[in-house]
Each structure stands twice: as C-alpha cells, then as structure tokens.
Amino acid sequence: MRTTRRSVLRSTLAASLSTPLITRTRGANDRIRVAIIGLRGKGNQHMKMFNMMHGVEVAALCDPDKHILAQRANELNQPATTTHTDLREVMDDKAIDAVVVATPNHWHALATIWACQAGKDVYVEKPVSYTLHESRLMITAARKYKRMVQSGIQRRSDMALKQVLTELREGELGKMKRIRVIHYSPRGTIGRVKAAQAVPPHIDYNLWCGPAPRAPLMRRNLHYDWHWVWDTGNGELGNNGPHELDLARWAAGYDTLAPGVTSIGGRFGWNDDGETPNTQIVFYDYQPVPIMIEVRNLPTQKGMRAGDHYKGLRTGIIVECEGGYFSGMDGGHLYDNKGKKLRQIVGDGGRNHQANFIRAMRDRKIDSLNADITEGHLSCGLCHQGNISHVLGETMSMDELRVANKDESLDRMATHLEANEIDLDSNQVTVGPHLKFDTKREQFLDNDLANQRMNRAYRKPFSLPMDL
Numbered sequence: 001m002r003t004t005r006r007s008v009l010r011s012t013l014a015a016s017l018s019t020p021l022i023t024r025t026r027g028a029n030d031r032i033r034v035a036i037i038g039l040r041g042k043g044n045q046h047m048k049m050f051n052m053m054h055g056v057e058v059a060a061l062c063d064p065d066k067h068i069l070a071q072r073a074n075e076l077n078q079p080a081t082t083t084h085t086d087l088r089e090v091m092d093d094k095a096i097d098a099v100v101v102a103t104p105n106h107w108h109a110l111a112t113i114w115a116c117q118a119g120k121d122v123y124v125e126k127p128v129s130y131t132l133h134e135s136r137l138m139i140t141a142a143r144k145y146k147r148m149v150q151s152g153i154q155r156r157s158d159m160a161l162k163q164v165l166t167e168l169r170e171g172e173l174g175k176m177k178r179i180r181v182i183h184y185s186p187r188g189t190i191g192r193v194k195a196a197q198a199v200p201p202h203i204d205y206n207l208w209c210g211p212a213p214r215a216p217l218m219r220r221n222l223h224y225d226w227h228w229v230w231d232t233g234n235g236e237l238g239n240n241g242p243h244e245l246d247l248a249r250w251a252a253g254y255d256t257l258a259p260g261v262t263s264i265g266g267r268f269g270w271n272d273d274g275e276t277p278n279t280q281i282v283f284y285d286y287q288p289v290p291i292m293i294e295v296r297n298l299p300t301q302k303g304m305r306a307g308d309h310y311k312g313l314r315t316g317i318i319v320e321c322e323g324g325y326f327s328g329m330d331g332g333h334l335y336d337n338k339g340k341k342l343r344q345i346v347g348d349g350g351r352n353h354q355a356n357f358i359r360a361m362r363d364r365k366i367d368s369l370n371a372d373i374t375e376g377h378l379s380c381g382l383c384h385q386g387n388i389s390h391v392l393g394e395t396m397s398m399d400e401l402r403v404a405n406k407d408e409s410l411d412r413m414a415t416h417l418e419a420n421e422i423d424l425d426s427n428q429v430t431v432g433p434h435l436k437f438d439t440k441r442e443q444f445l446d447n448d449l450a451n452q453r454m455n456r457a458y459r460k461p462f463s464l465p466m467d468l
Contacts, residue, residue: 032361035060035090035099037111039072040223042125042152043102047072049354050100056358060096062087064207065223067200085204087111091118098148098361101125106212106232109134110462112149112373116141117465123357125152126242127234128376130211132257132384133455135377136442140468142373150357150369151376153246154350160331164345165251165319173334174322179248181293183240184307184314187278189270190225193218211462219273228274230391235276236295238383240315244329245293246371246379247317251326252289256439257381260285263389263432264401264410268422269298277430279417281409282386293386294409301419308416311339388444388453389432396431398424404431 034056036047043063051058058076062084063069073083084090087107090099091114098121101111109129115122122142128151129135142149155161168176196216199205203222206214212231219225227233265280278297284290300308307314316329324336331347353370360368396404398414417424436445444450458464 030055032056032358033059033095033097035062035093035096036072036102037062037087037090037099038102038104038107038125039063039065039068040102043100044072046100046102046123046354047076051076051078053355053358060084060090060093062090064204065200066202066204086207088114091115091120094119096120098122098357102152104208104226104232105130105234105238107210109138110211110464112138113141113465113468116145116147116149119145119147121148121357121361123150123152123354124373124376126376127238127380127383128152128242128373129380129384130232130234131454131456132381132442134464135373135380137464137468139373139377141465144468146364148357148360148364148366148369149373150353150360151371151373151379152353153242153371153376153379154353155243155247155330155347156250156371156375157350157353157356158330158347160345160347161247161328164326164332164334165247168251168319168321168326169253172321173319173324173326176252176289176319176321178320179251179289179291180310180318180320181241181244181248181291182310182313182316182318183236183244183293184296184309185236185240186299186305186307187236187297189272190228190274191220192272193220197222209459211456211458211464213457213459225274228276230275233276234383234387235280236278236297237276237280237282237293237386238380241293241295241383241386242376242380244315244317245291245382246375247329248291248293248319249379249382251317251319252286252291254286255378257378257437257442258284258286258291258385259439260434260436261382261385261389261432262434263386263393264405264413264429265295265390266395266427266430268417268427269302269420276387277390279413280386280390281413282382282389283407284382284385291382292407292409294413296416298416298420300416302421310412384454385435385437386432388450389435390430391432391453392435392447392449393430393432395428397428401429401431 034050060082064085099115101124112122112124227239262283265277267278280295283292313327319326330349331345334342356370
C-alpha cells in the first residue's frame with residue numbers, strides 16, 4: 001500500500017479549505033482520475049463501471065478492510081492505482097478528480113463534504129446521508145465549492161422511465177390519485193450474540209466507525225448487517241426506500257420533503273441483534289397525490305423463501321390514476337382499471353448513471369446531472385422522516401391500530417404477519433406520531449424530539465465542518 005503525504009487537510013481540514021482548490025478546465029480527451037471509497041458490493045460495481053469508461057482512470061482504491069482492498073486491487077490489476085485504508089489520504093491527493101462514496105451510510109456525508117472542500121467531484125451512493133441535517137450540508141458544500149455531486153439513485157438516468165412518468169403527470173391515465181411504493185424483499189435474521197465480537201485484525205475499526213460511535217461489535221457480521229443497527233444504518237426503509245420513493249416523488253413532481261409523515265411497523269419474527277423494522281408502512285401527506293410505502297422483509301408465509309407481491313409487483317411503484325395505473329421499477333406496464341395491460345415500458349435501470357456523472361464533470365453544469373445532490377436529499381430525506389416517526393412511536397395492538405386507522409394496507413399487514421405465524425396479541429406494532437413538517441424551513445413543527453433526530457453526535461476527529 002502506498003501512503004501519500006499528509007497535508008494540512010488532515011489536521012486542519014475545515015480551516016485550510018475555506019477556499020476550493022482550482023480545477024483545471026478539461027478538454028474532451030482529458031482523463032478523469034476517480035477514486036472508489038468503499039469496495040464491497042456497490043463499490044465493486046462502481047470500480048468495474050468506471051474502469052470501462054473511455055477517458056476515465058480508476059486511480060485509487062480505499063477501504064479500511066485490508067483484505068477486500070487487496071482483493072479489489074488484484075482484480076483491477078492496474079499497477080499505477082494507489083491503495084489506501086484511510087480516505088483522508090484520497091482527499092490529500094491533488095491528482096484525484098472525483099471520488100465515488102460507497103461506504104456504509106454513516107460515512108456518506110463527511111466523505112462527500114471533505115471531497116468537495118478538496119476540490120473533487122462526488123458520486124455518492126444512496127442514502128446520500130445518515131441524517132436530514134447532513135444532506136442539507138452536502139448541498140451547501142456542493143454549491144459553495146462548485147462541485148458536481150451525483151446521488152446514486154440511478155433510475156433518474158432511465159430515459160424510458162422519465163418519459164412515462166412525464167406522461168402520467170400530464171394526464172396519460174387521467175388525474176393522478178395516489179402512489180403506492182412496494183418493497184417486499186425477504187431477508188433472514190442476523191442472529192444474536194451473547195458478548196461483543198472481535199473485530200478482524202485486518203480491519204481498521206476506528207476508520208470503519210468514523211463519525212459513528214466506536215461501540216463494541218454486538219452482531220455476528222461487521223459488514224452489511226450494519227444496515228439494521230441505528231448507529232450506522234437506516235433500516236430497509238433507508239436501504240432500498242430511496243430508489244422507490246424517488247420514483248414516486250418524481251412521478252408526482254414533488255420538489256420538497258413531505259409536509260406530514262406517520263410510520264407504522266416493527267421488527268417481527270426475529271429475536272436477533274437487529275434494531276430496525278423489518279415490516280413498515282409509512283404514509284406521506286403530500287397533496288393532491290399522497291404517497292405511501294410498504295416494506296416487508298418476511299416471506300409470503302413462514303417456511304417459504306419467496307416474498308409477497310401487490311398486483312404482481314414486489315419492488316417498485318404503483319401510480320394510481322382515474323383511468324388506470326402504472327406499475328413498475330425498471331420499466332413496467334400501464335394498465336386500465338380492470339388490470340388489462342395497455343402498454344409496456346422497457347427501461348434500462350439507469351445503466352448510464354455513472355456516465356452521466358462524468359459528462360457533467362466535463363461541462364460543469366449542475367443541470368447536466370440527472371440526480372444532483374438535491375434530489376438525493378429529498379428522496380432519502382423521506383426515509384429519514386419515516387424513521388424519525390418510527391423511533392418516536394409507541395406500541396399498540398393490531399386491533400387497536402385498525403380501529404384508529406382504517407387504511408386497507410393495515411389489514412394486509414396483519415394478514416402478512418399472521419401468515420408468518422406472528423402472534424399479534426403478544427407482538428405489538430410500533431405506531432409513530434403523525435409529524436407535521438415545514439417544507440420551507442425543513443423542520444418538524446411543535447416536536448423538539450423529532451427535530452433532535454435530524455442530527456447526530458459525531459466522534460472526533462470525524463465531525464462535520466461548522467463553517468459551511
């Protein structure tokens with residue numbers, strides 16, 4: 001591993017980078033040097049995608065896990081590529097033009113802001129932030145330092161989806177009534193440990209934790225299962241919800257966070273070390289077209305592996321209109337009100353999203369980005385709003401809940417849990433408060449606890465800059 005020179009960036013980053021570095025003007029044939037930070041699932045995909053692009057060089061790889069770092073360097077097989085366990089070394093390297101942030105969620109904001117301050121453009125994976133406060137600061141940093149910051153909600157680059165969602169807004173199937181977001185993705189339990197687990201010696205746990213508390217490892221797997229622990233992850237709602245909720249917000253044409261939100265759900269059937277819900281419904285009080293999302297990690301019924309579906313859809317959105325509905329994710333179909341297919345839409349899942357980022361880097365126009373950081377802030381922010389309602393919730397029985405709320409989705413949730421042999425008398429549902437939100441000031445109304453949840457405490461020296 002090559003260790004680069006430490007600069008003032010590491011010790012006095014906020015003070016020394018109050019002015020952005022000058023980025024040279026690029027010609028069409030100039031090579032763009034990209035660093036990939038976080039090298040497991042998504043980072044590996046990005047490494048391969050950027051490595052195939054004309055005029056782009058994967059110049060650096062970074063991960064606090066020395067084993068995965070060495071594995072990816074071997075797979076890339078480019079001797080000139082530098083390797084790092086500390087992402088601050090990447091920020092130090094003036095030869096790096098852009099970074100791809102594919103770390104766990106708790107690192108997304110700080111890595112993005114540091115990169116902007118260091119004069120680098122950023123492609124940041126979803127959810128773009130761990131908290132609502134973070135992503136607002138990310139927008140501020142992008143604008144202050146004149147950086148291109150692309151959110152990893154890649155279906156914004158699916159032109160077939162863009163076309164059909166535009167047609168729906170313009171009345172293709174009549175007036176839009178409601179948008180359902182479906183994410184039914186079965187997962188297994190992460191298990192339960194009796195004592196803190198040893199962190200493998202090839203992982204720098206201090207760097208892995210970064211801004212998050214350096215707490216004892218109380219789960220079997222350090223990697224991936226961090227999604228289901230509140231200190232580092234945002235649950236399934238924050239894991240996959242940004243993709244589908246972004247499509248819903250895009251379809252309706254909303255450019256603010258939701259003016260009201262309520263979460264209903266819980267973690268059922270698994271007596272494990274996970275903390276986040278595996279079954280959740282969130283209602284977003286947009287008008288005139290309300291949005292709701294249903295998340296399920298349990299199978300159709302106990303003993304099965306496959307997940308549920310709603311109108312044939314397991315993952316995606318259903319845009320309900322007066323004259324029919326659209327159902328899909330990577331493409332989809334238009335239906336009439338009797339369920340007859342009217343037209344198929346063939347999408348590509350946004351496979352050119354990384355290429356769109358590179359083009360925007362070259363022309364230096366924010367409007368060239370298909371998913372500027374503002375889009376990530378709003379769509380991932382919907383997940384944060386829902387989770388804040390959940391963590392402030394109180395438990396009640398399903399019978400009490402159905403008396404208080406008549407939405408048919410609750411009946412389907414109850415049926416789903418009963419099919420998984422969940423005793424609804426002893427396993428109560430967490431019902432979050434209905435939170436009202438000022439979409440201009442981006443603050444919850446009359447709820448100090450909810451506003452406190454928009455931010456977090458940071459572990460030094462991994463704190464957000466205070467001077468943005």
